[in-house]
Amino acid sequence: GIQVEQSPPDLILQEGANSTLRCNFSDSVNNLQWFHQNPWGQLINLFYIPSGTKQNGRLSATTVATERYSLLYISSSQTTDSGVYFCAVMDSNYQLIWGAGTKLIIKP
Amino acid sequence: DAMVIQNPRYQVTQFGKPVTLSCSQTLNHNVMYWYQQKSSQAPKLLFHYYDKDFNNEADTPDNFQSRRPNTSFCFLDIRSPGLGDAAMYLCATSRDPFPQTGGMTNEQFFGPGTRLTVL
Numbered sequence: 001g002i003q004v005e006q007s008p009p010d011l012i013l014q015e016g017a018n019s020t021l022r023c024n025f026s027d028s029v030n031n032l033q034w035f036h037q038n039p040w041g042q043l044i045n046l047f048y049i050p051s052g053t054k055q056n057g058r059l060s061a062t063t064v065a066t067e068r069y070s071l072l073y074i075s076s077s078q079t080t081d082s083g084v085y086f087c088a089v090m091d092s093n094y095q096l097i098w099g100a101g102t103k104l105i106i107k108p
Numbered sequence: 109d110a111m112v113i114q115n116p117r118y119q120v121t122q123f124g125k126p127v128t129l130s131c132s133q134t135l136n137h138n139v140m141y142w143y144q145q146k147s148s149q150a151p152k153l154l155f156h157y158y159d160k161d162f163n164n165e166a167d168t169p170d171n172f173q174s175r176r177p178n179t180s181f182c183f184l185d186i187r188s189p190g191l192g193d194a195a196m197y198l199c200a201t202s203r204d205p206f207p208q209t210g211g212m213t214n215e216q217f218f219g220p221g222t223r224l225t226v227l
Contacts, residue, residue: 031214039195043218098150
C-alpha cells in the first residue's frame, strides 16, 4: 500500500520564525489533505491540495504530484500554531493513509 | 455553520460496560467515518458508511459496532470496553469518497472528537 512519510518528526521554533514541513508519498494519490491537530485533539482542515499551490493567511501548501511530495509552509509562527501537523493521502480504495505527523512547538 | 458534532466530548466508562458515542452532521454528506486515535499516533480508520452501506476495516475488533439510522447521525457502540480501548474517537464526513468534478471534492471533515477513558 501507499506509504506516507512526514519530516521532521519534531520541530521547536521561536515565535516569529518560519518553517517548512514535508510529506512524501510512495504512489499516485486521489487527494492530499493537511491537518492541524490542536492540543485539545481537534483535527482542523488546513488544505485540500492534490496538486498545485494554495495559500491561507500565514499558511501555504504546495503539492507536486508527479514527484510525490507536498510541503506546508508556516510563516511568522505564533504560539497557537503549536500542535501536530498531519498529512493524509487518499489511496485507490478511497481511504485516507496518514503520515506519522510533525509535532510543532512554538515558544514565546 | 455546517459542521460535524460529537457527543459527549469526554466519556468515562467502566471496564466491560457498554458505551455509545454519537456523531451528527449538518453538511448533508454521504459518507461518515469513525476513527480511533491513540496518543501520539495518527488516526486509525475503524469503519465507514457510504449512505447506508457499511464498510468494516479488516482489523477492526468485533467489540466495535456502528449504526447509521439516517443521513445525519452515526453511532459507535463499544460492547465491552477494555483498557486498550481508551482513546480519542473521531468522526468524519465527506461528500463522496470518489473523485469529484465541478468543483466538489472528497475532502474529509472532522468533528472535535470524544475522549474515552476506561476505568
